Amino acid sequence: MMEAWSPTIVAAAGPKYLAIVKALAEDIRSGRLAPGSRLPPQRALAKHLNVDLTTVTRAFNEARRTGLIDAAVGRGSFVRGSSRPSRGSSLPVLSPSGSVDFSMNMPPQPAEARLAERLEGGLSRLAATPGFLDRMQYQDSAGNLADRAAAAEWLCRRLGPVAVQRVLVAGGAQAALSAVLAVVLKPGNDLCVPALTYPGLRMAAERLGARLVPVECDEEGLIPEAFLECCRARRPRALYLVPTLDNPTTATLPAARRERIAEIARANGVAIIEDDAYGALPPDAPAPFAALASDITWHIATLSKCVSPGLRIAYVAVPGTNAAVWLAAELRAINMMASPLAAALASEWIAEGELDAIVAAIRRENGLRQTIAAETLAGLNFRSHPCGHHLWLQMPSPWRRGEFGAHARQLGLSVIQSDAFAVGPAPEAIRVSLGAAPDGATLQYGLSLLANLLSHPPGAISTVV
Template sequence: MWRPHLNEASPMKYLGIVDALEADIRSGRVARGERVPSQRAIAEALDVDLTTVTRAFNEARRRGLIQAHAGRGTFISETMDGGEAPEQPPPVLDLSMNIPPQPSSTDFRKIFPQGVTGVLGSPRGLMTLHYQESNGIEADRKAAASWLARRIEPVTPERIIVTGGAQCALFAICELLLSSGDVVAAGAMTYPGIKAVAAQKGLVLEPLAMDEYGIIPDAFEKACRDKKPKALYVVPTIDNPTTATLPEERRRALVALAREYGVVIFEDDPYAPLRPVRLPAMVELADDITWHIATLSKCVTPALRIAYVIAPNAGKARRLAAVLRATILMAPPLMSALASRWIVEGALDEVTNAIAEENVVRQKLAADILAGCRFSADPHGHHLWLFLPEHWRASDFADHADRAGVSIVPASTFAITAHPVEAVRVSIGVAPDRGALEDGLTQLASLISEPSLGTKAVV
């Protein structure tokens, strides 16, 4: 591996790094195909800013000296011919998809086949290859109840519906309860899934003002008076995208207002299992008006495609199952059985805890690299909400980040207001390893300090 040093004759530090690297390549002191140290390691070795090293990497890439491979790192180019190479766009590191990391202690390549083999080898294992009830078989609903009961009381299997993911659950609930033109109140920045459902069903989304703690109850009360919403959609824990977690008193205030004005609550709570501090779920505070959605996609893996819905009562659970029967028919039986097996064996909690621990490490890494930037984050979550300085528009920043090789999501994707805050969501779980995440965050830190590169339309 190359030992970083500076060419003192170079006019600028970042050029000194590139010139030294190029000289070592041409002299044979470093071989083609060898891995280059991470940007952070080079910055520490040379006592320079990360942004200086980022500029050096960009220049080295332009010269054709190095090649980046997403998830593996950066390597000395195998094809450098001594001339200046044409500038090539770097491979894109996806920090846009909000999925949990895969901790080194959890090898899905092993536990998935082992789990499936265990399910199929059980006495009634082959039944998981058959059609099943649309609300889920009793064994899966009992396993779900035992898992949910660790943070929500009381939960009975009769009120639980097993679905093929949170998105289809959300659509089915809206299909059951709402009609075209109905108003749904939600945070001004909200999960794009509810925006997609609203567009499909002709629902009207009413934006609610938010602060660092989430939806402001006074804003909800005003909307109830003026707009008369039929439902309130809320992500109470580690909100997507703002990362806010509603305090208990605010949850109680929203529940009281919903009850006063006859509003049903859609509680989408995918991140609660990641937080060590338990807060009462809104379904606990108002189980008669709340539909609670708990997916495994954010605390285990989206590959399971399993989510559990807690309905207000058994009768409404059966009504929701009828809607599912007409749409997805049933959740994937094999994956439902696998999730139940992991719940009973304790493997599901082990994976969730490992993900939360990995998130803590990655969030600390992000806080270090983005020091000086303004952002919000939860230490156990796998995304952060990065506020941009005045000279950047979120759409421009996301566009230029993509050109630099990092994919992120601008605020407009989440906004249900005309003029959203200038911010972007950065997902830290999707990066294949900490090294790739470090490179991506360093690119963002470098870009955010530059003048806006937004272009004006040609007239």
């Protein structure tokens, strides 16, 4: 028993609660804290360290998430019975021998979201539903009526009322994008895109034989008058964009720009393909294009970026019932149907309010991670959004993106260079995704390495790390 334990906090940049987690991890590794050791009450530890109780609470929550400790109501917190992390979790990476993935743009999976518990509960309720096995058979390529109705309920919160007949369920946003492009475009058609655009869209458009036409953007996103010039010069068939928390730039188009772009598109006979992957995350996001111009907009809302990529479910709102028939045919050709089990689970979570709770938990975790990023990367030039799980970092001179990427890999850091997004010349920038790191301590460690690397000129960095 070791109720007198007190962490040795080393002064460093970053939140205090992460310093407590690091000290706890080091004391477990060194043997100072043995498996089963009881930790002091949070209030007593906060008083001893002269910090707020909330700081210690956050530290203990982070330690539970990473498998360092267990907690029992009425008994307190204890070092886990094994020095190994629990299944599905990992200890904070605190040495340069580890790796941190900043390349995969996925939402974090915070303990507060209770994903494992909700998965178990949702699947149990579904299995107990009469006729459940019927849901495990082949389904309509547009999704069965119950799942389309649940999708319409989810979408109407941002789009306003939307008829079930105009809503389809797809096996992820990539399948939905490919199917929409196949309906809207023919080989050789021009597709307007932001000058920096989602690589998955580029791949799907190029496979179809469409020509990508870059449109100039600024810090607020696509510039309406640049789009108008493109319409006059090229007569494009469609426009693709991520209007909220753009990938990769994090820009969110203001409401006035959305209205102007919709006006230009309608006047020039241009279809809008709206990739609303992150639209559910900011509570104050402007109205989507599908709410402003439903007659010309193909709206795709995936759950992969606001819940979990494992669901592979995306909801598509199309301009009309004929469009729904055409899109269903393309979805059938691409992957037959969305997973009936995943679709049913998503519908169950929508009906029970679970999906809202998961999104809210991820939104709060994104805010915490963006705070860590802002503190750790202070002084560097980057763009971000408090509800998003990525940021867009400009290379400080004399660094170049390729050179930085090579050095970062030697340190165990993986980032995505601007070349993956650029339709035309690539700027000296990288996308840094914050969601894949298993916990805040690992994130802060990786970002510290990144910031430290950028604080030295390339020539001062040894090629052997």
